[in-house]
Amino acid sequence: MLRIAVLGVGRIGRMHAENIAAHPRAALAGVFDTYAPAAKEVSEKLGVPNFESVDAVLASGDVDAVLIATSTATHADLIEKAVAAGKPILCEKPIDLSLARVNACATKIAGTPLPIMLGFVRRFDTGHAAVRRAIEDGTIGDLHQVVITSRDPGMAPAAYIEVSGGIFRDMTIHDFDMARFILGEEVTEVSATGSRLVDPALMAKCDDYDTVTVVLTTASGKQAIINNSRRAVYGYDQRVEALGSAGMAVSDNRRLNHLRLSTEAFTDQAAPLMNFFIDRYADAFAAEIGAFVDAVEQGKTPPVTFEDGRQALILADAALRSVREGRVVKTSEVA
Ligand SMILES: NC(=O)c1ccc[n+]([C@@H]2O[C@H](COP(=O)([O-])OP(=O)(O)OC[C@H]3O[C@@H](n4cnc5c(N)ncnc54)[C@H](O)[C@@H]3O)[C@@H](O)[C@H]2O)c1
Missing domain, CATH: 3.30.360.10 (Dihydrodipicolinate Reductase; domain 2)
Incomplete structure (x- = not known):
């Protein structure tokens, strides 16, 4: 079971949290949202930990990977933090609205062996x-x-x-x-x-x-x-x-x-x-979650990459x- 925590449980994050919880080879490791009521509601509904910060999620030994479904402006920072913490990432599109910021993020995470998958669900x-x-x-x-x-x-x-x-x-x-x-x-x-x-x-x-x-x-x-x-x-x-x-x-x-x-x-x-x-x-x-689990478990390149997002x-x-x-x-x- 790949234990995945969800960062950001708004419109799409809560759907991802439910899909992870329902997936036979994934477990929902917990959620975090800066808007506390959203995180509380999802954590109670799905019976999973409600982390107190991004840092707490990334420091947790019970979290194998993160799904980033926060507002777009936060994606690049969170990708950089998750890579530094050694957590594989499934990140919602787009990486950022600024190509310069995406390029800076690419430079910062260059060479990481961690699977980083972009959420181009179609x-x-x-x-x-x-x-x-x-x-x-x-x-x-x-x-x-x-x-x-x-x-x-x-x-x-x-x-x-x-x-x-x-x-x-x-x-x-x-x-x-x-x-x-x-x-x-x-x-x-x-x-x-x-x-x-x-x-x-x-x-x-x-x-x-x-x-x-x-x-x-x-x-x-x-x-x-x-x-x-x-x-x-x-x-x-x-x-x-x-x-x-x-x-x-x-x-x-x-x-x-x-x-x-x-x-x-x-x-x-x-x-x-x-x-x-x-x-x-x-x-x-639902299939996107399965593809991410496969990439992490089998150590292979995800089917949609950071470069695809760029x-x-x-x-x-x-x-x-x-x-x-x-x-x-x-x-x-x-x-
Ligand atoms: N793949 C798709 O088809 C698809 C569809 C819709 C949205 N999206 C993408 O998903 C992302 C979220 O969209 P949404 O519609 O769910 O937005 P939303 O505003 O409903 O939810 C975003 C959530 O992130 C939380 N948040 C913001 N900054 C945070 C941080 N630093 N740490 C933790 N939580 C934080 C907010 O409080 C909010 O609850 C966007 O990047 C959007 O482009 C993708």
Whole structure:
């Protein structure tokens, strides 16, 4: 049993704590949150220790590894502290909103043999992973084009948007990672457009965008097209499509059930899409814990690394620069 403590038990940390507690090869070693009521509630509900500080977690001989699910601004500091304490890490995305801070963290932890895994959960979605396999095993031939549609069901609260770091670093970051995962080759050029259509006033206030399209190109000319919206009134829209020389692979949306109704009035009426990420990617979040346990127990490189987190942020910075400057940006300009 790998004993994992969770730092930060807000919206996503409490779900991770429950997944660890439920995992057959992991145990929840305890929780810590600077907001004491949250930690108290989770520790009492799951019957695990409520640590009094990060230092207490890291000093504990009963903690084998940590899952960092605190606010983004704390991730790099906590990674550095956990590495210094010799604890393997599963850290939520993004590592930080600043590439300079991520690079400084990379320098500080360089050479550590500890597994450090990034929480790009969508790689563990069975449908999205099957698209990657259809490329790897040659089923759809040589990959030419990837299309990723990722739309939230509704605009996040203004308080969240204001500190999110902008759509590219907060939301598209998942799709940048998915694009790299499916492409299997680094992106060299980024072209993006951004619009303020869902909440123009809030977006103008935050100098952000709520509707974006990004085109990524690799050195060999493979393309990935990402489209994001902060609001799709019909639900959480998550699709990945890959076109190859011998066919196409599509990972489609998930629904509450697969009933399709047809009458005189309509054809193929279907159940709504699954609500949001905690429901849509529930299996993937559980599988992510399993992959982390495997990496630590078997001493192997995690399937999503710190460098994957850094590369996704490079693409986010390149996309933002592309929108601002109205031109194609080479990733070498921001890396
Ligand atoms: N993988 C995904 O799909 C996904 C989805 C949502 C959020 N996230 C990421 O997870 C992280 C948390 O997001 P959230 O929505 O749960 O936020 P949240 O605000 O609901 O929870 C964050 C918690 O961390 C606590 N905290 C802050 N600093 C701390 C510290 N130094 N030590 C201990 N606790 C601390 C806060 O008190 C809060 O309870 C963010 O980095 C976010 O980007 C990832």
